[in-house]
Amino acid sequence: FLFVGCLVSCDFGAKNILIDEKMSPNGENKIVVFQRDAGATTGFSIQVSVLKSNKNLKNSDKGNIFVIAGNKTDFETGKLFDISWLDEKTLNITLHSDKKVYKQVEKLENISIQYH
Numbered sequence: 001f002l003f004v005g006c007l008v009s010c011d012f013g014a015k016n017i018l019i020d021e022k023m024s025p026n027g028e029n030k031i032v033v034f035q036r037d038a039g040a041t042t043g044f045s046i047q048v049s050v051l052k053s054n055k056n057l058k059n060s061d062k063g064n065i066f067v068i069a070g071n072k073t074d075f076e077t078g079k080l081f082d083i084s085w086l087d088e089k090t091l092n093i094t095l096h097s098d099k100k101v102y103k104q105v106e107k108l109e110n111i112s113i114q115y116h
Contacts, residue, residue, distance in 0.1 A: 014036065016036050023053060029052060029111065031048060031050055031091065035075075036062065046070045048064075048067075049063050094116045
């Protein structure tokens with residue numbers, strides 16, 4: 001029974017590598033930037049999620065606000081985008097790349113995301 005449950009809820013082969021984490025000004029939420037490797041048939045992507053500050057990134061997590069083609073080095077060298085909190089309810093993402101964007105959410109619950 002445990003094995004069947006894992007087949008439904010586990011994401012075999014996917015691996016997330018945390019790259020950056022920034023707490024919101026009021027400490028309630030945080031943004032996590034991570035590289036996702038979903039296996040041999042897909043390339044790397046850089047993904048961004050907003051999580052409650054007491055939650056940790058899991059390998060089963062996927063970006064809930066932003067996903068772009070690229071890898072950890074692309075992000076760390078500033079080639080993809082910059083991200084910052086403007087206040088506790090507003091994020092700013094400034095794109096520096098023409099790489100394919102797979103997901104670009106403008107609002108998540110009470111948080112607005114601006115893209116430039």
